[in-house]
Amino acid sequence: MDPRGTKRGAEKTEVAEPRNKLPRPAPSLPTDPALYSGPFPFYRRPSELGCFSLDAQRQYHGDARALRYYSPPPTNGPGPNFDLRDGYPDRYQPRDEEVQERLDHLLCWLLEHRGRLEGGPGWLAEAIVTWRGHLTKLLTTPYERQEGWQLAASRFQGTLYLSEVETPNARAQRLARPPLLRELMYMGYKFEQYMCADPSGEVNTNVAFCSVLRSRLGSHPLLFSGEVDCTDPQAPSTQPPTCYVELKTSKEMHSPGQWRSFYRHKLLKWWAQSFLPGVPNVVAGFRNPDGFVSSLKTFPTMKMFEYVRNDRDGWNPSVCMNFCAAFLSFAQSTVVQDDPRLVHLFSWEPGGPVTVSVHQDAPYAFLPIWYVEAMTQDLPSPPKTPSPK
Numbered sequence: 477m478d479p480r481g482t483k484r485g486a487e488k489t490e491v492a493e494p495r496n497k498l499p500r501p502a503p504s505l506p507t508d509p510a511l512y513s514g515p516f517p518f519y520r521r522p523s524e525l526g527c528f529s530l531d532a533q534r535q536y537h538g539d540a541r542a543l544r545y546y547s548p549p550p551t552n553g554p555g556p557n558f559d560l561r562d563g564y565p566d567r568y569q570p571r572d573e574e575v576q577e578r579l580d581h582l583l584c585w586l587l588e589h590r591g592r593l594e595g596g597p598g599w600l601a602e603a604i605v606t607w608r609g610h611l612t613k614l615l616t617t618p619y620e621r622q623e624g625w626q627l628a629a630s631r632f633q634g635t636l637y638l639s640e641v642e643t644p645n646a647r648a649q650r651l652a653r654p655p656l657l658r659e660l661m662y663m664g665y666k667f668e669q670y671m672c673a674d675p676s677g678e679v680n681t682n683v684a685f686c687s688v689l690r691s692r693l694g695s696h697p698l699l700f701s702g703e704v705d706c707t708d709p710q711a712p713s714t715q716p717p718t719c720y721v722e723l724k725t726s727k728e729m730h731s732p733g734q735w736r737s738f739y740r741h742k743l744l745k746w747w748a749q750s751f752l753p754g755v756p757n758v759v760a761g762f763r764n765p766d767g768f769v770s771s772l773k774t775f776p777t778m779k780m781f782e783y784v785r786n787d788r789d790g791w792n793p794s795v796c797m798n799f800c801a802a803f804l805s806f807a808q809s810t811v812v813q814d815d816p817r818l819v820h821l822f823s824w825e826p827g828g829p830v831t832v833s834v835h836q837d838a839p840y841a842f843l844p845i846w847y848v849e850a851m852t853q854d855l856p857s858p859p860k861t862p863s864p865k
């Protein structure tokens with residue numbers, strides 16, 4: 477055997493080793509529900525730290541201007557009879573889903589409030605910052621059979637940031653969304669308008685009111701934000717988030733089998749979405765095939781599990797929360813390097829474990845330069861030595 481060949485091979489290997497070697501990805505995380513069936517983990521009652529609004533042009537405002545007020549039809553009158561097709565498609569302004577907003581609006585809020593965060597300035601360095609919707613996906617993962625997800629994670633100044641990445645499959649489905657599905661999405665927004673006594677104007681899904689909340693799951697401090705449909709002026713407590721109401725639509729159900737499927741699948745998502753921010757009630761409008769809401773039903777968040785408690789194919793809140801806590805621990809121990817340009821991409825497809833890949837910069841880096849620079853300038857700088865006179 478020619479030793480020169482070996483030598484050359486060795487030299488090649490040395491050259492191929494990048495100097496700033498990316499950290500090796502961690503092992504995978506299983507998602508089988510049976511592994512997470514222990515007691516319910518500690519979850520701190522969410523408290524609202526603040527809020528912000530997005531206007532009709534999707535511009536950020538650090539106030540509550542987009543908050544709407546719950547105004548249901550009188551219970552003693554005839555049924556609601558809301559026409560959910562009214563105004564479609566001529567009075568409909570859907571948000572441009574091609575724009576990848578990532579965490580940007582929440583980061584705007586954080587920059588405005590970083591000096592006065594409850595828990596002191598050091599609290600943020602220990603926390604996980606993300607959207608409520610990303611946590612909802614984690615909660616439902618052990619029972620999800622159809623849609624995978626990807627979450628990008630970066631650590632910066634100690635804080636772990638999680639931002640969803642649209643999977644190729646989800647993108648393909650969005651671009652091929654059939655007209656019927658687009659109309660159903662509109663109907664959900666139209667229902668919100670009726671329930672907030674504003675059925676007249678156009679439906680503009682750029683407009684949003686978002687609550688920013690603080691909580692803790694197990695040992696993980698959380699700061700997350702989620703869109704809120706409306707506040708109930710008649711709620712027993714006017715203290716957010718307990719005065720907030722989540723509004724949903726669903727097709728009318730006619731058989732025990734249809735209800736069972738609804739409780740197993742749809743109610744799980746409604747529960748996860750409302751339990752995380754501490755929203756006490758989901759009000760559902762049931763629509764007939766002509767797109768009219770014929771009945772309303774209130775589902776208290778804390779009672780949703782009762783519908784599946786005796787269903788062996790049902791879901792269990794403990795499994796959802798234990799898996800979420802396990803994922804957060806997995807992410808915390810995997811993303812150890814403090815670098816806003818370094819991204820660990822957590823990927824999951826139904827039936828498999830959560831896997832990790834490591835990336836630098838584009839296309840996955842999601843913490844904007846304006847945020848990184850502003851937060852870096854805010855660090856206490858070392859005292860300057862006086863210049864000699």
